[in-house]
Amino acid sequence: MLTDTTMSTEEVRRTAQRIRKRVFEHVMRSGGGYLSQACSSAELFATLYGKVMVLGASQAPLEPVPFPGVPGRDNPSFVSGGAYNGPREPQFDRFIFSPAHYALVLYAALIEFGRLAEHALEAFNRDGSTVEMIGAEHSPGVETTTGSLAQAISQAGGIALGRRLKGEPGRVWVLMSDGEFQEGQVWEAVQALVHYRLDNVGIYADVNDQQCDGRVEDVMQVGALGEKLRAFGARVYDVDGHDVEALAAPAAAPSDGRPLFVLAHTDPTRGVPLLAERAPNLHYLRFGSEAERERYQRAFETFDEEA
Amino acid sequence: MEIVNRPHVENFIRWAADKPRVVVVSADLTNSCEVGKWRDTYPERFFSLGMAEQNMMGFAAGLAREGFEPFVHTFAVFVYRRPYDQLAMSIAYPNLPVRLMAFLPGITTPGGVTHQAIEDVAIMRATPNMTVLETGDATEVESVLDVAHAVDGPVYVRFLRGRVPRLFPQSEPMALGRARVLHEGDDVTILTAGITTEEALRAVPALAGAGVRATHLHVSTHKPFDDPLVLDALKRARKGVITLENHTIVGGLGSAVAELMAEHAVGTPLVRLGLRDTYAHGASQAYLMGEYGLDAMALVRAAERLAGRDTGIAEADLAQVRVEEVHSLAKAEAL
Numbered sequence: 007m008l009t010d011t012t013m014s015t016e017e018v019r020r021t022a023q024r025i026r027k028r029v030f031e032h033v034m035r036s037g038g039g040y041l042s043q044a045c046s047s048a049e050l051f052a053t054l055y056g057k058v059m060v061l062g063a064s065q066a067p068l069e070p071v072p073f074p075g076v077p078g079r080d081n082p083s084f085v086s087g088g089a090y091n092g093p094r095e096p097q098f099d100r101f102i103f104s105p106a107h108y109a110l111v112l113y114a115a116l117i118e119f120g121r122l123a124e125h126a127l128e129a130f131n132r133d134g135s136t137v138e139m140i141g142a143e144h145s146p147g148v149e150t151t152t153g154s155l156a157q158a159i160s161q162a163g164g165i166a167l168g169r170r171l172k173g174e175p176g177r178v179w180v181l182m183s184d185g186e187f188q189e190g191q192v193w194e195a196v197q198a199l200v201h202y203r204l205d206n207v208g209i210y211a212d213v214n215d216q217q218c219d220g221r222v223e224d225v226m227q228v229g230a231l232g233e234k235l236r237a238f239g240a241r242v243y244d245v246d247g248h249d250v251e252a253l254a255a256p257a258a259a260p261s262d263g264r265p266l267f268v269l270a271h272t273d274p275t276r277g278v279p280l281l282a283e284r285a286p287n288l289h290y291l292r293f294g295s296e297a298e299r300e301r302y303q304r305a306f307e308t309f310d311e312e313a
Numbered sequence: 314m315e316i317v318n319r320p321h322v323e324n325f326i327r328w329a330a331d332k333p334r335v336v337v338v339s340a341d342l343t344n345s346c347e348v349g350k351w352r353d354t355y356p357e358r359f360f361s362l363g364m365a366e367q368n369m370m371g372f373a374a375g376l377a378r379e380g381f382e383p384f385v386h387t388f389a390v391f392v393y394r395r396p397y398d399q400l401a402m403s404i405a406y407p408n409l410p411v412r413l414m415a416f417l418p419g420i421t422t423p424g425g426v427t428h429q430a431i432e433d434v435a436i437m438r439a440t441p442n443m444t445v446l447e448t449g450d451a452t453e454v455e456s457v458l459d460v461a462h463a464v465d466g467p468v469y470v471r472f473l474r475g476r477v478p479r480l481f482p483q484s485e486p487m488a489l490g491r492a493r494v495l496h497e498g499d500d501v502t503i504l505t506a507g508i509t510t511e512e513a514l515r516a517v518p519a520l521a522g523a524g525v526r527a528t529h530l531h532v533s534t535h536k537p538f539d540d541p542l543v544l545d546a547l548k549r550a551r552k553g554v555i556t557l558e559n560h561t562i563v564g565g566l567g568s569a570v571a572e573l574m575a576e577h578a579v580g581t582p583l584v585r586l587g588l589r590d591t592y593a594h595g596a597s598q599a600y601l602m603g604e605y606g607l608d609a610m611a612l613v614r615a616a617e618r619l620a621g622r623d624t625g626i627a628e629a630d631l632a633q634v635r636v637e638e639v640h641s642l643a644k645a646e647a648l
Contacts (some may be wrong), residue, residue, distance in 0.1 A: 076406065076441075077406065077407050077408045077442075078408050078441070078442050078466070079408060079442075079465040079466050142406070143406075143407060150374075150407070151402050151403070151406050151407060153402075154398050154402050157371055157398075157399055157402055159371070160367070160368040160369075160370070160371020160372055160374075160375070160399070161371045161372075161374050161378070161403055162375065163368070163371065163375060164371055164372035164374055164375015164376045164377075164378070164379070165375035165376075165378055165379055166375070167360070167372065167375065167376060167379075168375060168376045168380070168381055169379060171379075171381070172379065172380075190367070191368055191399070194363075194365035194367055195368045195371065197363070197365070198362055198363070198365065198368055198372065201363075202360075
């Protein structure tokens with residue numbers, strides 16, 4: 007397989023809409039789930055895999071393997087979920103996935119990019135499967151264990167520092183969510199990325215103003231993220247998170263010594279406007295009644311894949 | 314007894330010379346953890362991450378994933394207390410070869426409760442994938458590097474600094490999972506680790522002189538805790554077993570011994586000496602060891618209880634106390 011970075015903008019856009027639809031379909035089949043995350047981040051995943059990241063062919067089987075046990079010196083059969091993102095070679099980029107509850111969206115993206123079998127979501131959240139709801143580093147596409155939020159950016163910093171010490175040209179991409187910026191660790195990491203001039207790290211943040219308890223700005227304001235990051239010394243782009251070209255452009259700019267942050271401002275109801283009725287409780291879709299479920303079912307059946 | 318001044322300083326520099334993948338990460342306690350000269354010797358392999366331990370654990374994890382062998386140097390409390398989630402999820406879960414060099418174990422610092430790691434062995438023992446070591450003298454400070462280096466996974470080391478006694482010959486380096494038998498006798502079995510071994514070395518001859526024969530084991534591997542020598546020593550104790558640890562008696566050496574005795578039906582009394590489920594405070598090591606019963610006299614009294622008689626041993630009968638200046642030149646940083 008060639009790297010996917012040659013995909014056209016229109017193809018990426020359509021892929022994003024298919025990711026959204028695939029997650030929506032799964033959520034309807036399961037009677038609920040993480041739908042708003044797909045609405046907000048579908049273009050982010052599609053752009054990262056389709057235009058930004060330079061990845062080799064998947065090193066993992068299309069069919070997700072059963073849970074291989076946890077990593078440990080007595081478990082030689084452990085296989086990293088990072089293998090779905092291609093070989094760990096100097097010229098290739100790496101993908102570090104931070105908000106682990108977006109796993110369903112990641113799996114859907116892997117399916118759309120031919121890295122995971124078409125029917126792999128049937129194993130989602132099934133006992134004994136690696137296609138876990140939150141996921142850890144055995145889950146498809148997941149290289150580091152980040153379900154305890156805000157740990158990915160530091161791990162990515164260490165990976166980027168290690169790669170620079172080895173003289174590797176490949177970059178390290180991180181997908182984050184905006185709620186994570188409430189954790190102090192994120193700011194510890196930002197200051198370290200800036201201190202060590204790790205411009206081989208690029209962080210894409212899904213700024214959807216949503217977290218478990220509701221709107222980020224109500225739960226605990228993070229304020230003007232861009233201004234805060236710039237004050238720390240980072241290179242920051244604020245973009246429309248549903249605009250594929252705007253998302254891809256910052257990754258093409260020549261590095262300048264500063265870590266790159268792309269703040270993707272997104273709509274957590276994008277493609278499923280019915281969700282707005284639930285605002286601000288968008289984190290996990292649970293149907294309050296059969297009537298509500300039926301309304302979502304109709305919305306799914308009329309979901310416009312070409313939109 | 315030979316006292317070695319800051320054994321880690323030169324030893325670690327020598328040891329790392331032919332190991333280019335060894336890197337150091339530090340959190341603003343570089344000289345306090347005796348790696349200031351290491352930093353100046355290998356500046357390209359030294360990474361200051363500031364007073365930000367959560368992020369430091371993630372950086373160490375990332376470096377380890379890229380094939381480096383990070384030696385985290387900071388105080389023990391800032392390894393296992395403040396950034397525990399990061400230690401567990403970023404380092405221990407993936408079984409990464411990060412070496413956590415944890416300084417100021419237990420009450421070895423006058424820095425008080427915030428600087429005294431009194432429950433670290435309990436927490437690190439309970440952390441899957443973690444190997445837990447403790448240095449007890451200069452030979453172990455020197456040889457623990459090889460032991461940790463050989464482990465496929467994360468290692469937590471209770472580290473001694475400053476003026477450190479040499480209790481064991483350099484020809485007998487620390488070995489993973491192997492206790493040292495320092496004395497043999499069938500009445501009581503005494504297990505010590507770290508700084509408490511020196512206390513037992515003072516108490517055991519006095520006990521022998523009073524007719525209480527002790528087997529004394531020095532433990533440097535808390536986990537895995539499966540040394541057959543230890544089990545044999547527990548089984549031979551006719552009157553009982555005593556553990557003496559620079560740690561709370563909950564979850565450390567005493568608990569490990571209790572688990573082993575229960576699993577193997579070793580039916581003899583166990584006395585656990587250590588901090589009795591309490592925090593401590595800022596004072597000299599000698600003062601705190603006396604106050605909390607971590608010293609040679611506490612060991613004598615426990616042996617008397619198990620033996621069922623008064624030995625008549627008084628403080629003056631114990632071997633020479635090592636007089637240590639609290640704020641000596643060897644510890645330029647008071648903390």
